[in-house]
Amino acid sequence: MVKKFLIIDDHLVVRTGVSILLKEKIEDLQIFNAENFFEAINMLRKQVFDLVILDINIPGGKNTEMIQEIKIIQPTVKVLVFSAYEEEQYASRYIISGANGYLNKLCSEEKMITVVTSILETGKYIPTEIALQIANAGLNKKVVNPLVNLSKREFEIVELLVNGNGNLEICNKLNIHMSTVSTYKVRVFEKLKINNLVELIDIYKSYN
Structure with a gap:
């Protein structure tokens, strides 16, 4: 067949x-x-x-x-x-x-x-x-890696932030507006239930 x-x-x-x-x-x-x-x-x-x-x-x-x-x-x-x-x-x-x-x-x-x-x-x-x-x-009734909840673009923002890029550098590298970068950061922080970049770096390093 x-x-x-x-x-x-x-x-x-x-x-x-x-x-x-x-x-x-x-x-x-x-x-x-x-x-x-x-x-x-x-x-x-x-x-x-x-x-x-x-x-x-x-x-x-x-x-x-x-x-x-x-x-x-x-x-x-x-x-x-x-x-x-x-x-x-x-x-x-x-x-x-x-x-x-x-x-x-x-x-x-x-x-x-x-x-x-x-x-x-x-x-x-x-x-x-x-x-x-x-x-x-499934056993823990939660996602083991919280980063998998992020969209592709959100994860790209995370990687750039963790690697020391500021908002201006990110908007230039991804060809998006500064306000869009800020919006993505807010979404990422809300999804990961964190408040600052230090916590973001900790989570990223824990799962990479």
């Missing part, structure tokens, strides 16, 4: 490279591509897929909400998040939201095939350390 994959990534090189690798290793495979989330949603409404390979940083993307939207349209489709962001910081958030696996883009070709095969055969691929995070969170 022909398997159908949908690769959602805004970089042509990534889509092409992944397609070539998968077609070399997996028989009877048909691959479709989407360069933004809007295009992906339209394709999901017209075509049934076995696996969606999803980059989380794409035009029209909505962080973990993308997983839910995909599953609403196709409840049985498997979703592999394929991202440049570190597994330790992002994987548990997306897996808890319904993704069947998470893989860093710097992985080897062999690992890529192993992960895809695992998801197709068993329905999931969860790295051991991420599984432990999720298990501990």
Whole structure:
């Protein structure tokens, strides 16, 4: 039976490279591509897929909400998040939201095939350390790493703050307004239930 994959990534090189690798290793495979989330949603409404390979940083993307939207349209489709962001910081958030696996883009070709095969055969691929995070969170009835509650942009702000960047430096590096930086800082402090930069640095160092 022909398997159908949908690769959602805004970089042509990534889509092409992944397609070539998968077609070399997996028989009877048909691959479709989407360069933004809007295009992906339209394709999901017209075509049934076995696996969606999803980059989380794409035009029209909505962080973990993308997983839910995909599953609403196709409840049985498997979703592999394929991202440049570190597994330790992002994987548990997306897996808890319904993704069947998470893989860093710097992985080897062999690992890529192993992960895809695992998801197709068993329905999931969860790295051991991420599984432990999720298990501990369930036992403690809380998220082990509070930083996973932050959005991608909020986490970027945190990293810049922790590394000594001020509001002006952050707005210049991220090309956003000074008032926007202040808004993100307020959100981060509220989510983490902290009051100052010292506490933020303590939390960041505790989980990195």
